[in-house]
Amino acid sequence: xxxxxxxxxxxxxxxxxxxxxxxxxxxxxxxxxxxxxxxxxxxxxxxxxxxxxxxxxxxxxxxxxxxxxxxxxxxxxxxxxxxxxxxxxxxxxxxxxxxxxxxxxxxxxxxxxxxxxxxxxxxxxxxxxxxxxxxxxxxxxxxxxxxxxxxxxxxxxxxxxxxxxxxxxxxxxxxxxxxxxxxxxxxxxxxxxxxxxxxxxxxxxxxxxxxxxxxxxxxxxxxxxxxxxxxxxxxxxxxxxxxxxxxxxxxxxxxxxxxxxxxxx
Amino acid sequence: xxxxxxxxxxxxxxxxxxxxxxxxxxxxxxxxxxxxxxxxxxxxxxxxxxxxxxxxxxxxxxxxxxxxxxxxxxxxxxxxxxxxxxxxxxxxxxxxxxxxxxxxxxxxxxxxxxxxxxxxxxxxxxxxxxxxxxxxxxxxxxxxxxxxxxxxxxxxxxxxxxxxxxxxxxxxxxxxxxxxxxxxxxxxxxxxxxxxxxxxxxxxxxxxxxxxxxxxxxxxxxxxxxxxxxxxxxxxxxxxxxxxxxxxxxxxxxxxxxxxxxxxxxxxxx
Amino acid sequence: xxxxxxxxxxxxxxxxxxxxxxxxxxxxxxxxxxxxxxxxxxxxxxxxxxxxxxxxxxxxxxxxxxxxxxxxxxxxxxxxxxxxxxxxxxxxxxxxxxxxxxxxxxxxxxxxxxxxxxxxxxxxxxxxxxxxxxxxxxxxxxxxxxxxxxxxxxxxxxxxxxxxxxxxxxxxxxxxxxxxxxxxxxxxxxxxxxxxxxxxxxxxxxxxxxxxxxxxxxxxxxxxxxxxxxxxxxxxxxxxxxxxxxxxxxxxxxxxxxxxxxxxxxxxxxxxxxxxxxxxxxxxxxxxxxxxxxxxxxxxxxxxxxxxxx
Numbered sequence: 066x067x068x069x070x071x072x073x074x075x076x077x078x079x080x081x082x083x084x085x086x087x088x089x090x091x092x093x094x095x096x097x098x099x100x101x102x103x104x105x106x107x108x109x110x111x112x113x114x115x116x117x118x119x120x121x122x123x124x125x126x127x128x129x130x131x132x133x134x135x136x137x138x139x140x141x142x143x144x145x146x147x148x149x150x151x152x153x154x155x156x157x158x159x160x161x162x163x164x165x166x167x168x169x170x171x172x173x174x175x176x177x178x179x180x181x182x183x184x185x186x187x188x189x190x191x192x193x194x195x196x197x198x199x200x201x202x203x204x205x206x207x208x209x210x211x212x213x214x215x216x217x218x219x220x221x222x223x224x225x226x227x228x229x230x231x232x233x234x235x236x237x238x239x240x241x242x243x244x245x246x247x248x249x250x251x252x253x254x255x256x257x258x259x260x261x262x263x264x265x266x267x268x269x270x271x272x273x274x275x276x277x278x279x280x281x282x283x284x285x286x287x288x289x290x291x292x293x294x295x296x297x298x299x300x301x302x303x304x305x306x307x308x309x310x311x312x313x314x315x316x317x318x319x320x321x322x323x324x325x326x327x328x329x330x
Numbered sequence: 331x332x333x334x335x336x337x338x339x340x341x342x343x344x345x346x347x348x349x350x351x352x353x354x355x356x357x358x359x360x361x362x363x364x365x366x367x368x369x370x371x372x373x374x375x376x377x378x379x380x381x382x383x384x385x386x387x388x389x390x391x392x393x394x395x396x397x398x399x400x401x402x403x404x405x406x407x408x409x410x411x412x413x414x415x416x417x418x419x420x421x422x423x424x425x426x427x428x429x430x431x432x433x434x435x436x437x438x439x440x441x442x443x444x445x446x447x448x449x450x451x452x453x454x455x456x457x458x459x460x461x462x463x464x465x466x467x468x469x470x471x472x473x474x475x476x477x478x479x480x481x482x483x484x485x486x487x488x489x490x491x492x493x494x495x496x497x498x499x500x501x502x503x504x505x506x507x508x509x510x511x512x513x514x515x516x517x518x519x520x521x522x523x524x525x526x527x528x529x530x531x532x533x534x535x536x537x538x539x540x541x542x543x544x545x546x547x548x549x550x551x552x553x554x555x556x557x558x559x560x561x562x563x564x565x566x567x568x569x570x571x572x573x574x575x576x577x578x579x580x581x582x583x584x585x586x587x588x589x590x591x592x593x594x595x596x597x598x599x600x
Numbered sequence: 601x602x603x604x605x606x607x608x609x610x611x612x613x614x615x616x617x618x619x620x621x622x623x624x625x626x627x628x629x630x631x632x633x634x635x636x637x638x639x640x641x642x643x644x645x646x647x648x649x650x651x652x653x654x655x656x657x658x659x660x661x662x663x664x665x666x667x668x669x670x671x672x673x674x675x676x677x678x679x680x681x682x683x684x685x686x687x688x689x690x691x692x693x694x695x696x697x698x699x700x701x702x703x704x705x706x707x708x709x710x711x712x713x714x715x716x717x718x719x720x721x722x723x724x725x726x727x728x729x730x731x732x733x734x735x736x737x738x739x740x741x742x743x744x745x746x747x748x749x750x751x752x753x754x755x756x757x758x759x760x761x762x763x764x765x766x767x768x769x770x771x772x773x774x775x776x777x778x779x780x781x782x783x784x785x786x787x788x789x790x791x792x793x794x795x796x797x798x799x800x801x802x803x804x805x806x807x808x809x810x811x812x813x814x815x816x817x818x819x820x821x822x823x824x825x826x827x828x829x830x831x832x833x834x835x836x837x838x839x840x841x842x843x844x845x846x847x848x849x850x851x852x853x854x855x856x857x858x859x860x861x862x863x864x865x866x867x868x869x870x871x872x873x874x875x876x877x878x879x880x881x882x883x884x885x886x887x888x889x890x891x892x893x894x895x896x897x898x899x900x901x902x903x904x905x906x907x908x909x910x
Contacts, residue, residue, distance in 0.1 A: 068624035069624075072802070073896070074802055075784060075802055075804060088862070089862045089865055090865055091867070094799065094863060098798075113840070114836050116831065116836045116839065118830050134829065149840065166665070168665060170663060173663055174882070175871075180839070182665050213364070213366075217365050219369070253386050255337075257387040257445075259337075259339055262339050262342070262384075266339060273360055283359035283360060284361070285363060285365060285378075287362045298443060299444055
């Protein structure tokens with residue numbers, strides 16, 4: 066019985082002969098099983114932090130346009146957090162990092178300061194360490210869960226890296242009223258429409274360019290969102306983020322998906 | 331489709347061109363499908379091609395309802411419909427640009443920023459896909475659209491059906507104050523409020539009927555995944571939008587094939 | 601010591617009970633351990649200020665990173681572990697002006713910075729947790745282990761800097777087998793416990809690491825200036841160092857337990873800030889906690905096959 070085998074092992078106590086290093090992870094039990102089934106072993110809970118000063122002054126524009134310095138600052142800060150996460154993963158000889166959460170906080174450090182933190186579990190291929198790094202030898206990163214990683218590999222693709230594009234846009238309050246024109250009409254607001262539409266497309270395009278730079282076949286699990294953060298309602302960051310993937314050279318054949326009907330639900 | 335004339339910005343054309351591939355590099359796909367959906371869409375015989383997006387910032391003109399009346403506010407119904415249509419049309423134009431057969435997982439969102447209560451951003455976003463062999467575009471020769479998830483898309487195809495297009499109908503209804511004060515007269519009594527009931531019933535029916543009319547235009551056999559949403563947005567509780575949305579479908583190849591029977595399981599695990 | 605005779609109380613849900621039973625264990629009773637501890641975070645004498653204690657939140661609140669599992673906000677549980685060792689050696693950094701700023705902005709001449717490890721403070725936070733867990737384990741003597749452990753930290757009396765640490769969980773035992781030695785502890789729910797066993801691992805304890813750093817400086821920074829953004833490298837480094845140390849603490853526990861690794865790790869951080877002698881001072885505290893596990897089934901887990909439920 067499983068309970069007996071488990072308790073026997075506990076009673077045997079620490080196995081000091083095994084030279085391997087103990088791992089740490091933020092993997093759930095299901096993820097641990099999936100990651101191991103996919104041929105990996107967890108190595109370390111890794112992270113990267115970037116605390117930055119957010120500074121920008123509204124210059125009294127009467128139109129909507131990108132705030133280049135903020136776009137750059139947000140992008141740079143995230144990039145640094147991710148690079149540091151990758152450095153920590155490199156130190157433990159990882160192939161990649163799964164389950165990356167990239168969080169932003171503006172309260173923690175006090176007003177005027179923002180913090181990006183990336184956290185995930187570095188994993189290594191069990192039988193062929195290093196074989197699952199990217200074609201250029203980089204450590205892969207992804208926000209995919211352990212189960213997603215297993216499923217992705219099964220589909221014949223491997224993760225390359227988390228890719229993102231952002232675009233911070235500001236629209237002026239004064240500008241809006243002059244666009245309204247006849248207030249009793251239904252009408253599209255063409256200037257604002259074009260501005261917001263363009264801002265999102267820019268974010269998506271920048272993400273796409275990152276993926277192209279990695280030699281990806283595509284990007285999965287993309288989320289496109291917008292947030293004001295601490296800048297007040299007239300400034301929005303549009304963010305597109307996803308995992309770049311690449312087709313594997315040798316994909317293993319597998320059975321097609323089966324449909325089941327649960328009797329217990 | 332002439333995208334620029336439809337309001338798709340130049341930046342979008344650049345992005346789509348990059349997706350298709352240039353002399354310098356092969357094409358790339360982007361998708362908002364989860365990994366599970368990705369697998370199922372591929373198993374269904376389709377490849378994701380790219381994220382497609384349409385948006386419109388729309389000002390909704392005021393039509394002061396006569397407070398006594400419970401009625402549809404046709405101005406608002408038209409505006410809500412028009413704004414979503416603009417967003418959808420642009421998204422379809424992007425899918426057409428990519429040479430896609432259709433769009434799955436379409437998400438329709440309304441965002442209220444600090445525009446004031448009469449303007450909002452309407453967005454349609456989804457993943458454009460292309461099928462292996464065969465023609466999957468709808469009767470109008472345009473890419474199909476659907477809000478079905480990857481899982482539902484796969485299951486729909488297994489059932490022998492193809493999506494034709496996202497169909498929608500909307501009705502913005504105002505509940506008149508006279509109706510409200512009519513309640514006050516009957517305070518303390520358990521009773522139905524027939525005018526109120528009638529009005530809301532009618533509003534729902536109108537939304538559903540308009541959705542069905544769109545399906546007829548598609549020459550659909552039926553509609554699946556219908557959702558009826560009721561939202562006051564920013565108009566206050568006396569004004570409600572009834573929004574019906576679903577996916578119009580047609581049988582693949584004209585006849586319904588035998589469908590594999592699902593296995594029965596009893597899931598003992600957590 | 602509670603009476604672990606039936607009827608047993610437990611924190612288990614019905615699903616958890618079924619999961620635990622399906623692997624051959626039965627609940628014995630609810631167990632608890634408590635520790636009340638006074639904590640002071642003394643910074644160095646800085647900027648002419650008194651350098652008195654009272655800094656630090658004691659992780660009675662705090663921000664959970666990543667998955668923020670199970671009450672990561674300081675009120676329950678924590679976790680995570682990293683352990684590649686603190687970045688660039690320990691010890692306080694000397695004063696003196698450090699020009700920095702990132703390539704994307706200016707920010708030079710930030711005045712004298714100083715970073716100090718608050719070892720006494722972080723040790724207190726760690727050993728208080730350990731004590732609460734040890735007392736919980738003691739209550740569970742006679743059973744094989746404890747599942748569903750939750751660790752709560754809160755101020756009993758904030759002005760007097762008194763924290764209360766409380767651990768609760770459900771003791772379980774396997775049939776037809778005596779319990780020898782220490783009961784295992786785990787932060788896992790009943791269902792997670794069952795899945796862990798199926799996966800060929802057994803929980804053997806809770807691994808904890810806590811680290812706190814005091815960071816003073818930034819005299820030359822004009823905090824109200826609006827301008828292009830730039831990184832405050834001293835803060836980024838302090839956060840990295842504290843996290844790294846917390847995870848190193850977890851590794852110590854894993855080695856002591858002879859574990860193969862830790863799962864379900866959780867990382868929680870808290871930053872408190874004051875002015876001292878007109879200069880900004882911050883205390884950065886990190887806590888990492890996870891369930892230590894040992895491998896026991898060489899054959900590995902049951903194979904996975906995906907299905908689509910209708």
